[in-house]
Amino acid sequence: MVSRVIPVETFDLVIFGGTGDLARRKILPALFRRFQAGQMPEESRIIGAARSEMGTKEFRAFVGEAIGEFIPAEEAPAKAVENFLRHISYVAVDARGTDGWSDLSAQVRQDVIQAFYFSVAPALFGDLAERLHEHGIAGPESRIVVEKPFGRDLESAHALNATLAAHFDEHQIYRIDHYLGKETVQNLMAVRFGNILFEPLWNAQYVDHVQITVAETVGVEGRGAYYDLSGAMRDMVQNHMMQLLCLIAMEPPSQFEPDAVRDEKLKVIRALDPVAPAEIVRGQYKAGNGRPSYVEGVENPDSRTESFIAMRVDIANWRWKGTPFYLRTGKRLKSRMSEIVVTFREPPHSIFGEEAGKSANVLVIRLQPDEGITLRVTIKEPGPGGMRLVDVPLDMTFAEALGPDADDIPDAYERLIMDVIRGNQTLFMRGDEVEAAWAWTDPIIAAWSDKGDRPLPYETGSTGPEDALMLLHRDGRRWREIEV
Structure with a gap:
């Protein structure tokens, strides 16, 4: 190739x-x-x-x-x-x-x-x-x-849009989110809309739940002053993770054309249910492994800003009603990893009996490191002793699948800057899309601000607060492990 x-x-x-x-x-x-x-x-x-x-x-x-x-x-x-x-x-x-x-x-x-x-x-x-x-x-x-940051709330985002609109038309404005330039993110659209295999199954009837994880090992480092005014919700969920959620959940656009794609993403944002406080876990990393705590990094001993957030999000439309989306992001976690995990429902009836074991097909889309897509399918475990089921991966790690050509894959900024020169806005956010995301985010932030809740402390190098595990456990599910 x-x-x-x-x-x-x-x-x-x-x-x-x-x-x-x-x-x-x-x-x-x-x-x-x-x-x-x-x-x-x-x-x-x-x-x-x-x-x-x-x-x-x-x-x-x-x-x-x-x-x-x-x-x-x-x-x-x-x-x-x-x-x-x-x-x-x-x-x-x-x-x-x-x-x-x-x-x-x-x-x-x-x-x-x-x-x-x-x-x-x-x-x-x-x-x-x-x-x-x-x-x-x-x-x-x-x-x-x-x-980014394109505003810190709906009011400021609206004001920024108005400022730019006074001098430039919408077709001239490219609001960049480097996550949308990643090869795997674009491959998500190719997997969904270029293969008859997945799209018929891409709905609440067949998908049990979706997990989106963006884990970082770094702390606030030199960004303390900015980060303490934003937190994980504003810095990651409102933009990067919202965009990933939209690409997973959106309806097929009529064509791969900027406004057609962005129209469908906007519909997803407007269909998001409000999130109850019980469906949100906020955390703040402690000192550990010779590294300072969050409050030391931002030089604010009374900071109530979250460096970790996990939440359950529900989409109120026909395609996704009943299928939860779990979002998780944080700093100073176990490893650096970004991935989307689509877990399909178990077969309605197993012909092999309880002793064979249970399993579910899982599609894992890795954004970093080692961009690629893995589909876990169920086969018989080799050997005698009857029918025992085991999951095996069908792996498409780009570095392995494409060989030397994988080295030629442009990074996100390379692709997005060239798209600007071409005049292609498909991978850029539109003004109404940004405002809709803030309209959903603002009440969530206001709710915990009004209560004055403090984020839960968590260990450096961990997977975040223990309560984040319970967010899925109480639904009978588990987070996919953050790998080292």
Whole structure:
């Protein structure tokens, strides 16, 4: 199998916040990889823009260091890096003032695709949008990319949407969620809608329950000030996990086209039942293994912000009524793992008897590490002694199934940035979708805030609070083990 690389049209990409951490770790290395893959036209340009007073030479050195830090040396030969850096320039701009905007206007071409990546705090979105138009830089076909957090509640998300809408049409706005750029997430849609095998079974009649787990081993690290104002609910559930839930639960769109896909995701969000406090477990990690506790990491000894959350979610529609979705995410857990587990119901009648054992088909979609899909099916255990049932995996780990071509799979940022250049919004959130997610999330947060509940403490390196296990046990189910 040969990976196909489809070049995009010539573009100018301006990265506001070009000297920031996200640009250094993700955006610039992703662009280099696409350049290496032959996807970036020779005439295209990448323009860094930030407050830092530096010239193009200094910024190119910054980009070269980022590539050296985040891309293995064997994948970044010196000549390739040198060629890539020729496409790089820099302009110092003041987002809230006038400095630098004339220089930026002189660099951005009007006869190529224009994309502006807002890798800055949301408070600056409006200022950047206004100045792009004030100085005649952005046009009716320009595209802007905005990062999360897109608001911290419905009111702020609505205000952000209104700010951007004052200067850009919805078809120009790309709200990025890197989870949607993962190969396995897109394969989830291919598995569902490209195979007759699964879609007839993808409903409450045949699916017992669904688990979505995003486990991290890191703590808040250097993000304490931000994280203590957001918590796991705002940081992970309202966006990343909500998107995964929508892709699992949505109806088949009429076609694989941006608004058709996003219309169906929106229907799922609007069908979510309110979540009762009894269906939610919040946790906060303790000190352990030589690492500080959550409250030490955020420097707030009275913090009631959750670093872990588990919850049962129900969808009030014909397809999913009666099938619970269990969501779980947290920091300082046993291992780093993201996966979706679809557990099908047991056969209505076993012809083999109780002594043969019981089993259920399980579809496991792994997002990280080792992206892939596994379907567990039931067979007879080999050997004499009668009929004994055992589960075995049908495994499609990408690294094994695709061989050397698996190394060519673009990471999430590579794919999503190229989708921006192509003008494909399928894997980006629409404004009404974001607001609907906050409309569901806000009452949940308000309920525990009003009660003043403290998160439950849990051990570093564990699977979270014990009460999270009971969330499933009382329903007669179990979490799939977080693997090391």
